[in-house]
Amino acid sequence: MAYTHTVGGERFRFDDLRTLLARASPRRSGDELAGVAAASARERVAAQLALADLPLQAFLNDAVVPYETDEVTRLILDTHDAAAFASFSHLTVGGLRDALLAGTLAPADIAPGLTPEMAAAVSKLCRVQDLLLVAQRCEVVTAFRSTLGLRGRLATRLQPNHPTDDETGIAASLLDGLLMGAGDAVIGINPATDNLPQVMRLLTLLDNVISQYGIPTQSCVLTHVTTTLEAIRRGAPVDLVFQSIAGTEAANRAFGIELALLQEARDAALALRRGGLQVMYFETGQGSALSSAAHHGCDQQTLECRAYGVARHFQPLLVNSVVGFIGPEYLFDGKQILRAGVEDHCCGKLLGLPMGVDVCFTNHAEADVDDLDSLLTLLCSAGCNYVMGVPGSDDIMLGYQSTSFHDALAMRRMLGLRPAPEFEAWLQRVGIFDGALALADGLPERFAALLEAAP
Structure with a gap:
């Protein structure tokens, strides 16, 4: 179905819902690279006005990625909660935005009835201020050994990565983070290699630290889900199963996964009975589908929201967008990174996810620490569940800039978060x-005493 709108005497036509959403997206380099972005500010405004008048029911009738060939689309539509949708199904996209800003709809009540594409559409009509206000009204609480997402709280992932997985180096960063109050969301290591024996050693290291010091948190080694599954089979102490996910079947296939594999991993982790019932940790990022040529002509923010649809199905403990990590090809500068980070947090929360954000950029992006400070402050004021804690904010293994232990302390003190x-x-x-x-x-x-005993 085609959509049209006239601005200043010029008539714009959008051939289908996929095109309408793409043209309505705020400017970003990834959409321009994909050839789906609006050609002008006037076309973007026309698309946003047409989108505002679109009934929400249209999203159930017009799939942006074909139902017949994409298991993510099938998951979204086959599990859609029609009863939850009934209370707001009469609204347009613009009407839903107005209701969310006015506080006349409770986010927790409507989340099961929202499709990811609906959430993406609403966000395209919002200013940054609007996105913050809507997100602030969403409380999504999860628990394993620690309870995350409560109002007035800010958690951190302690990220003690090391370029050679040296256990002494990891332990030093781990201690540094704990002494700065970091680690309540998770102690999570990105291993330098996807090597099963090394992954099992790191899992054992983290388990020993948590057990010896009675730390009420959970651990995760961020390796591929198949490696974690094999580690579970061999008796490793796995708390959380990690996986990067995307918003199309083809993009997930590029990650080496399918939905059935994620379900198998969740079942295996639950069978260990090491903590709560929320045992999955997912990371996402705008541009991941385009980077594997699996975007189906969609804009990157809509596909990011579809990744949240995947995450929601598996009831995760943690989800975070790694907002600036994929590079300037997808989010060119600090302004685009800031907008994307606020969008990701808001849309994830609207869909009922325990959303955190890795506030970050790669060293070749047109961004700096002032941009990170701005985004971090906005997210924390809007109730972001957790952020990253990286020694000195410089991850020397992954080679990117993120937030430090000190940054989380500063946010807690400034905003009164605990x-x-x-x-x-x-x-x-x-x-x-x-x-x-x-x-x-x-x-x-x-x-x-521990430091005194160190060599």
Whole structure:
């Protein structure tokens, strides 16, 4: 079905829903690279006005990626909650935006009835301020050993990566992070290689630290899901199963996965009974489908939301967009990265996901730490569930810039945010925190002894 709108006497035509969504997207380099972006600001405005008048029911009748050839589309439509949709099915995209901003719809009630494409469409009509307000109204709580997503809380992933997976180097970064109050979302290592014996050693290292010090958190080694499955079969102490995911079947195939494999991994992790029922950790990023030529002519933000549709099905503990990691080919500069990060957080939350964001950029992007500070502050003010904690904000293994342990401390102090409740109690009990948001003077006795014993 074609859509049209006239702006300033000029009539614009959009051949289908996929094209309408792409032309309505705020400018970004990935869509221009794919040849799907609006050719002018006037065309973009025309597409946004046409999109605003589009009934939400249209998203159930016009798939942006063909149902017959894409299992992600089938998942989205076959599991759509018609009962939850009924309460707002009369609205247009613009009407849904207005209702969300006015607070007349409860995000938790409508989330099961929203398709990812609906969430993407609403976000394309929003300013940054609108996206922050809508996201702030969404509370998505998950739990394993720590409870994440509660209002007034900000968690961190402690990311002690090392370029050679050296256990001493990892332990040093781990201690540094814990002493700065990081790690309540997860202690998660990106291994330098997808080597099963090494992955199992890292899993054992993290499990020993968590057990020995009674830390109320969970661990994850961010290796391919098939490696984690084999580690589980061999008896490794796996808390969370990690996988990067995308918004089309073809893009997921490029990652070496399909939905059935994710279900197998979730079932295997649940069978271990190591914590709660939410055992999956997913990462996403705008541009991932285009990078594998699997975008089907869609814009990257719509496909990012479809990745959230995949994540939602598996009831994850953690989901985060790695917003600037794929590079300037997809998000060119600090402005595009900021907009995308705020979109990702808002859309993920609207769809009922426990959304965090890796506020980051690669070293060849037109961005700097001021851009990261701006995005980080906006996200934390809007209730982002968690952010990354990287030593010195420079991940020397992955080669990109993210947020540091100090950044999370600054956000907690500035905005009055606290760690996850179980983790906060542990920080106070072992003497790392003196009060809710203050680091204690000096090293806690137990950790001081550990440093003295080090070679």
